[in-house]
Each structure stands twice: as C-alpha cells, then as structure tokens.
Amino acid sequence: MPDFDTSVPHIARVYDYWLGGTDNFPADRAMGERTLQAYPNLAYSVRANRAFLARAVRYLAGEAGIRQFLDIGTGIPTANNTHEVAQRVAPQSRIVYVDHDPVVLAHARELLTSTPEGACAYLDGDLREPSAILAGAAETLDFGQPVAVMLIAVMHFIGDDGEASAIVQRLLGACAQGSFLTITHAAGDIDAEQMAEMVRRLNETTAEKTTLRDRAGVTRLFGGLELADPGVIRAAEWRPDTDAEAASPAALWGGVARKP
Numbered sequence: 001m002p003d004f005d006t007s008v009p010h011i012a013r014v015y016d017y018w019l020g021g022t023d024n025f026p027a028d029r030a031m032g033e034r035t036l037q038a039y040p041n042l043a044y045s046v047r048a049n050r051a052f053l054a055r056a057v058r059y060l061a062g063e064a065g066i067r068q069f070l071d072i073g074t075g076i077p078t079a080n081n082t083h084e085v086a087q088r089v090a091p092q093s094r095i096v097y098v099d100h101d102p103v104v105l106a107h108a109r110e111l112l113t114s115t116p117e118g119a120c121a122y123l124d125g126d127l128r129e130p131s132a133i134l135a136g137a138a139e140t141l142d143f144g145q146p147v148a149v150m151l152i153a154v155m156h157f158i159g160d161d162g163e164a165s166a167i168v169q170r171l172l173g174a175c176a177q178g179s180f181l182t183i184t185h186a187a188g189d190i191d192a193e194q195m196a197e198m199v200r201r202l203n204e205t206t207a208e209k210t211t212l213r214d215r216a217g218v219t220r221l222f223g224g225l226e227l228a229d230p231g232v233i234r235a236a237e238w239r240p241d242t243d244a245e246a247a248s249p250a251a252l253w254g255g256v257a258r259k260p
C-alpha cells in the first residue's frame with residue numbers, strides 16, 4: 001500500500017484521471033467525475049493542454065534553439081513528456097523535472113529515459129520554493145546558458161498574485177539572457193460559469209487549491225519578457241498544427257516568452 005493519504009484527491013492524480021490515465025485512487029476518480037459533470041469540455045481542455053506543451057517544446061528546441069528545460073509541476077508521466085519531445089528535435093537536450101506529489105515521484109523513472117547525448121533529472125520540490133529548485137536544477141542545467149522554464153498548468157495553484165509574480169521573477173532572474181518562460185493557466189474568462197463551478201467543486205476537498213486568472217492576469221505573469229507570436233492566447237490556438245486542433249475546447253491561456 002502507498003504510504004501517503006489516498007483518501008484526499010490530489011491534482012496530479014485527478015488530472016491523470018481527466019486524461020484517461022490509471023495512476024489515481026477512488027477519491028481522485030470521484031472528484032474527476034464531479035468536475036467533469038460541471039464542465040464536460042474539461043476532457044478536451046486537458047488534452048489541448050498536453051498538445052500545447054508538445055508544440056511549445058518543439059518550438060523551443062527547434063526554432064528557438066533551446067537545449068535546457070526546467071519543467072515544474074510535471075505531472076504523472078503520460079505521452080509526449082517534455083524530454084521526449086525536446087530530444088526528438090535535439091538529442092543533446094537536458095531536462096530537469098520538478099513536482100511535489102509522491103505519486104509523480106513514484107513514477108519518476110519513466111521521466112529519466114534520456115538519450116545518451118542528453119540528460120534527465122527529477123527533483124522532489126515545491127514551486128513555492130524556487131531557490132531550492134534552482135539549486136537542485138543547477139546540478140544538471142548550466143544557468144549561464146539559456147533555459148526554458150515550463151510552468152504548464154501549475155501557476156493556478158499559487159493563489160496570491162504577488163507570490164505568483166515573485167516566483168516567476170525568481171526563476172527567470174536566475175536564467176541567462178535568451179531564456180524562455182512558457183505558461184498555461186486555467187482561465188477565469190473562458191466558459192466562465194462552468195469553469196467557476198468546476199473549480200468550486202475541485203477546491204472543496206482537493207489538496208491543492210486552484211485560482212482562475214483572466215487573460216490580463218496571465219499576461220502579467222510574463223512581465224518584462226518578450227512574448228512570441230501570437231502572444232497569450234487560448235492554448236489550443238497557440239501555433240496549432242491543424243484547424244481541428246485550434247478549434248478544440250480549452251479553457252486555458254497559454255504563451256511563450258523570451259528573456260531579452
């Protein structure tokens with residue numbers, strides 16, 4: 001039996017349920033169903049989020065020439081994890097994953113399947129402690145060279161705007177010029193009523209509390225950085241591969257920006 005409390009839903013496992021995964025417990029599945037009833041398009045939204053992640057990493061490793069990734073709030077491994085997408089483009093890519101959920105830690109070896117030319121590492125760490133993350137990541141990443149900081153569907157667990165901005169600034173402050181920040185964030189101004197009810201249910205018992213932000217609030221997190229086209233946009237519409245991909249429901253704002 002696991003040595004952690006499975007009676008309380010945790011977001012990593014609820015998200016795994018939404019994605020159709022099996023690394024979740026009855027409390028996570030019950031919450032997964034309650035939230036899907038409030039917002040049925042959630043099933044599309046989480047898939048659109050994963051598709052955004054893959055397109056953003058492909059852009060960063062390809063067009064932007066990035067070779068180092070710091071992926072915080074990694075989640076339970078699924079298809080197209082950051083290192084898989086990056087190393088398909090550039091096998092020498094180095095990736096550090098960070099999450100605070102014990103189930104993600106238990107699956108960490110699936111995130112460590114690096115190419116021989118590159119490197120992968122996993123840190124059991126908390127986004128609220130960016131200095132500790134940076135110290136641990138420095139064992140694998142060279143912060144004198146550009147790094148892509150990936151905050152995919154995780155900033156909405158930091159409710160306070162000031163704390164959220166301070167975390168982003170601490171992380172990007174440690175990164176070299178030419179580094180990138182990628183964010184997706186649950187939206188308060190897309191399908192607003194259903195999303196509000198979905199989050200109300202989620203926050204009743206889930207360990208990590210979710211705070212929705214609107215497009216302006218998410219854009220503020222990129223303060224001081226140069227947004228790549230098309231800016232902060234519904235995640236499904238960020239450089240989509242097909243019209244069908246762009247049309248997917250996705251109540252998340254997403255963007256990629258460069259540190260000048």
Ligand SMILES: C[S@@+](CC[C@H](N)C(=O)[O-])C[C@H]1O[C@@H](n2cnc3c(N)ncnc32)[C@H](O)[C@@H]1O
Pocket residue numbers: 011012015049050053072073074075076098099100101104125126127128151152153154157208
């Ligand atoms: C919704 S999932 C997103 C997973 C993945 N980034 C994706 O978008 O597919 C959020 C993840 O962030 C993690 N998380 C939440 N708060 C965190 C924190 N303060 N520090 C580290 N990880 C956190 C959760 O454990 C979970 O695995």
